[in-house]
Amino acid sequence: xxxxxxxxxxxxxxxxxxxxxxxxxxxxxxxxxxxxxxxxxxxxxxxxxxxxxxxxxxxxxxxxxxxxxxxxxxxxxxxxxxxxxxxxxxxxxxxxxxxxxxxxxxxxxxxxxxxxxxxxxxxxxxxxxxxxxxxxxxxxxxxxxxxxxxxxxxxxxxxxxxxxxxxxxxxxxxxxxxxxxxxxxxxxxxxxxxxxxxxxxxxxxxxxxxxxxxxxxxxxxxxxxxxxxxxxxxxxxxxxxxxxxxxxxxxxxxxxxxxxxxxxxxxxxxxxxxxxxxxxxxxxxxxxxxxxxxxxxxxxxxxxxxxxxxxxxx
Amino acid sequence: xxxxxxxxxxxxxxxxxxxxxxxxxxxxxxxxxxxxxxxxxxxxxxxxxxxxxxxxxxxxxxxxxxxxxxxxxxxxxxxxxxxxxxxxxxxxxxxxxxxxxxxxxxxxxxxxxxxxxxxxxxxxxxxxxxxxxxxxxxxxxxxxxxxxxxxxxxxxxxxxxxxxxxxxxxxxxxxxxxxxxxxxxxxxxxxxxxxxxxxxxxxxxxxxxxxxxxxxxxxxxxxxxxxxxxxxxxxxxxxxxxxxxxxxxxxxxxxxxxxxxxxxxxxxxxxxxxxxxxxxxxxxxxxxxxxxxxxxxxxxxxxxxxxxxxxxxxxxxxxxxxxxxxxxxx
Numbered sequence: 001x002x003x004x005x006x007x008x009x010x011x012x013x014x015x016x017x018x019x020x021x022x023x024x025x026x027x028x029x030x031x032x033x034x035x036x037x038x039x040x041x042x043x044x045x046x047x048x049x050x051x052x053x054x055x056x057x058x059x060x061x062x063x064x065x066x067x068x069x070x071x072x073x074x075x076x077x078x079x080x081x082x083x084x085x086x087x088x089x090x091x092x093x094x095x096x097x098x099x100x101x102x103x104x105x106x107x108x109x110x111x112x113x114x115x116x117x118x119x120x121x122x123x124x125x126x127x128x129x130x131x132x133x134x135x136x137x138x139x140x141x142x143x144x145x146x147x148x149x150x151x152x153x154x155x156x157x158x159x160x161x162x163x164x165x166x167x168x169x170x171x172x173x174x175x176x177x178x179x180x181x182x183x184x185x186x187x188x189x190x191x192x193x194x195x196x197x198x199x200x201x202x203x204x205x206x207x208x209x210x211x212x213x214x215x216x217x218x219x220x221x222x223x224x225x226x227x228x229x230x231x232x233x234x235x236x237x238x239x240x241x242x243x244x245x246x247x248x249x250x251x252x253x254x255x256x257x258x259x260x261x262x263x264x265x266x267x268x269x270x271x272x273x274x275x276x277x278x279x280x281x282x283x284x285x286x287x288x289x290x291x292x293x294x295x296x297x298x299x300x301x302x303x304x305x306x307x308x309x310x311x312x313x314x
Numbered sequence: 315x316x317x318x319x320x321x322x323x324x325x326x327x328x329x330x331x332x333x334x335x336x337x338x339x340x341x342x343x344x345x346x347x348x349x350x351x352x353x354x355x356x357x358x359x360x361x362x363x364x365x366x367x368x369x370x371x372x373x374x375x376x377x378x379x380x381x382x383x384x385x386x387x388x389x390x391x392x393x394x395x396x397x398x399x400x401x402x403x404x405x406x407x408x409x410x411x412x413x414x415x416x417x418x419x420x421x422x423x424x425x426x427x428x429x430x431x432x433x434x435x436x437x438x439x440x441x442x443x444x445x446x447x448x449x450x451x452x453x454x455x456x457x458x459x460x461x462x463x464x465x466x467x468x469x470x471x472x473x474x475x476x477x478x479x480x481x482x483x484x485x486x487x488x489x490x491x492x493x494x495x496x497x498x499x500x501x502x503x504x505x506x507x508x509x510x511x512x513x514x515x516x517x518x519x520x521x522x523x524x525x526x527x528x529x530x531x532x533x534x535x536x537x538x539x540x541x542x543x544x545x546x547x548x549x550x551x552x553x554x555x556x557x558x559x560x561x562x563x564x565x566x567x568x569x570x571x572x573x574x575x576x577x578x579x580x581x582x583x584x585x586x587x588x589x590x591x592x593x594x595x596x597x598x599x600x601x602x603x604x605x606x607x608x609x610x611x612x613x614x615x616x617x618x619x620x621x622x623x624x625x626x627x628x629x630x631x632x633x634x635x636x637x638x639x640x641x642x643x644x
Contacts, residue, residue, distance in 0.1 A: 038573060044487040045457050144359050170485065173358030174515055174609045175616065181572055188573075189557070199487055202516040202607070206573045224575035240539070245503070262499040264538060265522045298605070305488045 010035045010070060010162050010193035011056060017064030018051050025051040027216040028065070033209075035161075038194045040204045042301075043213030044309060049197050052213070053164055056195070058082045070161050083111070086155035089166035093151035096140035100131055100150045103139060104157060111158040125153040129183055145176020152183060162193045169203065181206070201301035210301065212308055219308050228299040231307045234258050235273045236299050239285055240266035241292035250288050256280070268297060322348045324507045325370065325476055330379035331530075332365055339365040340376065341530035347509055349475075352502045354521030354538075355511040356608070362530040363511040364404065367480045370509070371401035383476050397425070400474035404481050406465035410454030414445055414464055417453055418471065425472040432471070439467040442497060459490025466497065477501065479510045483517065495520050515609040528616050538608065545606040547614060548587035553577040554599030562593055570613065581610055 011033040018026040026048040033039040043049045054060040056069050058078030067074045070084035087093075094103050101122065108118040126132055129149040139147055148168060155163060163184070169177050188194055196207060204210050204224065211221045220227060241247050244266065251260040251269060256276025260269045271281060278294065285292040325347040332340040340362045347353045357363050369376045372388030372395060381388055386395040408417050418439070422432040440446040443463040448456065453464060462482055469477065479498075483491045498508050502522075510521070518524045519538045526534040526541075534541055547569055552559050556578055563571055563578075567586025572579045582590050594601050 042488075044489050045459065047487075173361075173513075174612050176358075178570055178572065178613070185573060189560075199485070199491070200514060200516065201488065202609075205575055208573075208576045238539070262496070264519050302488060302492065306492055309489050310492075 008035050009033060009068075010037070011039075011195065012068045013052075013056075013065070014067070015065030016052070016055065016062050016067055018048075018055060018060065019063045024216050026055070026062075029213075029216075029218045030065075031211055031218060031221055033193055033195060035193055036188060036191050037209065038188060038196060038207045040207030040210040041195060041197050041213065042199075042204055042210060042305065047213040048216040049213055050166075053087075053166060053195070053197065056081075057085060057087055057164060083158065084160055085162045085164060086158070086160035087164045087166070088151050088155035088168055093154055094139045094147060097138055099136050099138055100126070100142075100153075101135045103150060104154055107154045108157050113157065121157055125156055128156075128186075129153045130179075143173075143176070145172045145180065148172055148176065148180055149183065152180065156187070160192070162195065163187065165194060165196045167197055167199065169198070169200070201305065204301045212305065214309050220304075224301055227301065227304045232270060232299045232303045233272075234270045235278075236297045236303070237269045237271065237278070237281060237294050238263070238266060238297040239269055239292060239294050241285065241289040243289040243292075246288050247285060247292065250284070254281075254284055266293075270299075270303075324349050324351075324384055325353075325509065326380065326382040327366065327370060328380040328382075330366060330369060330376045330381065332369065332374075332377045339530055340369075340379075343379070343527070343531050345525050345532060345535060347476075347507050349507055350502050350505045351507050352498060352520075352522045353507070353509045354518055354524040355509060355527055356513075356515065356518050356524050356612075357511070357527035358513055361527045363513075363527055364480055365530075366527070367401070367403075367478050367509070367511060371399060371478050372396070373401075397472060398475045400469040400472070400477040402462075402465050402469045402477075402479045402482060404484065406462070406469075408453040408461065408465055408468065411452055413450050413452055414440075414456070415449040417464060417468060421468040421471050427471065435471055435473070436467075439470060442500065443467050444493070457487075457490070459486045459493070462486055462490070462494065463497075466494070470501075475506060477506055477508045479508065481511055481513065483512060483514070515612055516607065518608040526612060526615070528612075533615055534611070542606055542608060542611055545611045545614060546584050547606065547610060548582050548584055549604040549606045549610060550580045550582065550587075550591065550594075551577050551602045551604050552580050552594055552599050553602075554594075554597065558597050559594060559599050562597060563590070565590075570610075579604070581606075 009032045014030050016026055016029040017024065029052065041049055051060065055062050055074060056067055058074050058081035061075055069081045072080045072084065074081050098106065104122045104125065108121065113121060126135055129152055131146065131149060134142060134146060139150055142150065169180065184194060198204055209221065209223050210227060212219050220231065222230065239247065248260060248267060251257050256272045258270040258272055260267055282294045285294060323346045328344050330340045330343040343362065343366055355363050355366065368374050369381050370388055375389045383395050384398050386393040388395050388399065409420065412420065418436045440449065445460060445463055445467065448460065453461060456464060482494055498510065502508055521538060523536060524538050525532045551574060559578060560571065563580060567583045567590060569581040569583060591601050
């Protein structure tokens with residue numbers, strides 16, 4: 001699962017491991033992230049995502065393997081790594097009783113910025129994220145989407161090459177989410193690399209490539225399209241019908257049906273197109289319920305996740 | 315059964331209004347849920363979801379309007395309505411130092427279940443939540459997903475007819491999240507009515523019917539596939555020289571641009587779709603039409619409706635009060 005460990009790589013991870021006592025939180029993880037790439041790092045709670053991020057941000061030393069971030073070895077020079085990266089999570093990035101400006105001032109100090117240089121950076125960032133009118137508002141009284149943009153400004157103060165976004169959009173309304181994404185993408189176009197974790201598979205679809213962690217190991221890695229083709233091959237259909245229970249009883253035994261799961265008012269069916277055509281599926285469904293509606297539905301990363309983590313259970 | 319509202323309607327919200335001080339959390343919310351229906355209350359933080367569910371659970375009375383569960387007033391403890399209701403708040407308080415099994419027994423005693431009924435139901439709930447092998451683990455040592463499943467099991471011990479779940483999937487990893495949905499499908503198949511709130515648009519399609527809550531009232535309601543089918547824009551996947559493509563897209567008619575696995579996902583108005591597609595193909599880009607999703611619909615509809623907070627001032631109008639109310643509940 002090596003990946004693109006090229007000379008221009010922003011992140012190179014080789015055989016990375018981290019043991020806590022007798023527990024291996026991260027085991028033999030290897031991947032590369034190219035400059036300007038949006039890389040998604042997914043996994044269940046406890047799968048090793050946070051441990052990996054802490055290592056890559058220079059906050060925790062690995063117990064095995066190596067990681068280079070912006071060309072710097074995280075074990076040899078964790079402070080150097082911290083200067084080159086920005087980190088943002090929805091939860092911990094802001095002091096709620098400080099204003100936007102005070103927060104940025106504080107973070108700037110932490111990065112060794114001060115005086116006129118810091119004031120200019122703050123002006124530029126507040127404009128970039130569109131918070132000019134909210135500079136002097138306590139962050140706790142800002143709506144979630146605006147807090148998120150303030151936190152992004154904090155993570156960008158020292159102009160990092162690599163941005164770690166740890167579940168950055170939890171609970172934010174869709175309009176704010178799109179605005180946030182546009183801000184991040186503007187940076188990506190300027191060559192910034194993004195390392196993103198999320199529990200939400202529609203967000204993972206944004207990523208150029210996605211790595212999926214299971215029990216401390218990198219279980220699979222690829223573009224969203226590659227992962228779907230690799231783990232949930234076949235064609236997906238949405239089936240809607242009145243006699244759901246009868247259909248759900250019939251479908252799993254039908255030759256060519258790979259999976260059938262309830263979904264909304266109907267269910268989703270995955271078939272092997274070589275063995276069962278759309279017409280064949282529709283005919284069998286209508287044999288049970290004449291009113292059954294069948295329409296094509298694409299695979300999702302949820303399908304991939306379930307297949308890889310739980311072996312297709314559910 | 316108290317007053318009968320309408321055959322088949324198990325949950326009724328009619329013109330619910332509620333304010334916390336100057337902040338209007340609900341502004342005329344009405345919806346109905348039938349037996350065996352899985353209804354999704356979809357909305358961002360501060361849209362009023364928690365206030366609505368707390369009123370329906372009988373934990374507070376609305377400033378105005380009517381809430382009914384099986385025809386009964388949920389705030390009237392003497393009506394026997396509590397036995398019909400299961401409610402799981404966002405931060406469900408289980409006893410952290412009690413084990414999985416002890417928490418279940420505690421809630422069984424609250425509802426005065428006899429020993430045999432408890433044994434039968436807890437065994438089944440532990441089985442379907444896959445918590446049986448953690449029966450001796452203290453609740454505080456469970457993962458987020460397992461904790462939610464235990465909370466759900468506790469809320470189900472007394473076999474409610476109506477189950478209200480406030481953001482049960484928030485912060486829960488994808489596998490546990492899919493587990494939760496699978497459990498809900500099982501319950502509604504047995505005739506239970508479930509109302510589930512979520513801030514995540516991509517969960518809308520998992521519900522039988524959804525209401526899009528925005529600014530304290532419903533903006534849209536219906537079967538998700540029908541609502542999405544009514545979206546008037548066109549969604550494109552564009553692959554090629556993305557820098558050139560993005561420059562080209564800076565024109566009129568483009569509603570949104572987002573990355574999509576190395577391509578771009580472009581939402582355009584219906585009239586602009588043809589010309590935009592032709593221009594992009596002229597640049598040598600590959601263009602494919604995609605199915606719109608719920609978020610596209612929400613943005614198209616909520617765009618002109620004003621946001622749940624004052625943009626000019628940027629101060630949260632809703633949500634802060636709602637959170638305060640929640641904290642009060644502990």
